[in-house]
Amino acid sequence: MFQKLEIFQVAHAMATHAGRLQVVAAQNMANADTPGYQARDLTAFKDTLRLDGSKDAQRATRTSHLNGTRNEEEIAGRAKVTLDKNAQSDPNGNSVAIEDEILRAVDAKRQHDRALAIYRSSLTILRTSLGRS
Structure with a gap:
């Protein structure tokens, strides 16, 4: 039932991205003493959100709206691990x-x-709209 609601998909993609970010930070910390290791980001x-107005993108009716795609795997797949360009080497x-x-x-x-x-x-709003608390 919830798989078709975009807000749940974006929230899932955001949580997945946060998990990947935690993994990158942990890997960097684990290699803090490794000679020649370059920090990743x-x-x-x-x-990672699609803002190009394609058919997958959400439609923003106000400037405060979040634009994104409907497929959280696609969103998470666009997050790339790169070398941290701001890091200075020892x-x-x-x-x-x-x-x-x-x-x-x-x-x-x-x-x-x-x-x-x-x-x-979003779940609270959905429950309220269905008359369940």
């Missing part, structure tokens, strides 16, 4: 900064919590 969730060639990775992990948790809040709120 994940494409931001907002950049003398041994390692570019991982633990402080940055901690902030990345906190950002992933916030994004996951936001996705769950969207899901819960």
Whole structure:
């Protein structure tokens, strides 16, 4: 029943993206002492949403509307792991900064919590519209 509602698909895609972001941060932290390791980053969730007006895109009627596709696997598949271009290397060639990775992990948790809040709120609205509390 919920598979056809776009808000649930976008919330699921956002939670999946947050999980992948947490994995990237954990991998970076695990390799913080590996010589020559380059820190990785994940494409931001907002950049993975389709904004090109294709038939899959949601229609925005206000500037505050979220634009995206209907298929969360497609959204999650567009998030690419890349080398972190802002990271500076140590003398041994390692570019991982633990402080940055901690902030990345906190950002992933916030994004996951936001996705769950969207899901819960949408579920409450759906239940209310059906007359169930």
